[in-house]
Amino acid sequence: MSTLPSHLEKQLENFIVLQLTACLSRFDDTKPQKMMKSYFSWLRKFSILYFQTRIQRAQELNSPEVTLAKKLAKEYIGNKNHDFFVTCVDGRNMPTIMFSKPPQVGGALRTPAGVVNGFMEGQKSKTVFIDTDSYVVLQIMTLLREKAGDTIYYGLDSHLGCAARSFIHSTEGGKQTDGGVRADIVNKMTTTKGILQLQKKMKKQWKYVADIVPIFFSYDPSSGGVISGLEIHIDNKDVVNFGYTE
C-alpha cells in the first residue's frame, strides 16, 4: 500500500497531537492519561490505514482492469441504455457483488430498506404526490434531462431478510408475515407510478427527456441470487394473507 502524501500525514499528526493534549489536560491521574494515550495511538494507526485504503480505492478506478470492466459493461448494457438501481444500506448489498457493477457505469443508490423518499400516494386516486425537494426526486430529474433520448432502467430492490424494513414497517403497525416484503413492494409500486408520472410531466415541459423503465427485483443476500416478478403476484389471495413464503 502506498504511503500517505506528506501534507496529509502532517495534518493528521497535528490533529492527533492537538486532540491528545486537550484530552490529557482533563485528567490529573496517570491511569486515565495512559489509557488516553493508547486510544490515540490506536486512532493514529487506524487513520493512516483508512486514508491509505481510500487513496488506493481512488487509484484503482483508473486501473486497466477496472477500465476494461467498464468498457465491457457498457457494451453489454448498450450505449443508449443506462442502469441505475436503489438498494439497501445493508452491508451485504454491495453493487459490485450483486451485479458485478463497475464504477461510473450507471449508478447505485443505497438507502435504509432501499426506500426512495419523495413519492407518496396523491390525494386524487391513482395519482402520486411528488416532493420535488426530495434529493432522490431531484436526482431522477437530473438523470432524465442528462440522458435525454436514451433509456434509463431504474431498479428498485425489495431485498429479502431486510432488518431495516422490518423495523420501518413494524413501527407503522403493519402486519409482519414475510419480513415486510409484500408491504415493501406495495410501497415501491407507488414509487414506480411516481417515477413514470414525473417523466411524463417533464416530457410535457422539456419535450426532450430520457425514457425510464422502473424494474422490481428482490436480492437475496444469503444466496447472492435475485428474484424477479414478485410484484405480479401482489394481489394473489395467499400472498395478501400470508405474504411471500418459500
Ligand SMILES: [Zn+2]
Ligand atoms: Zn435491508
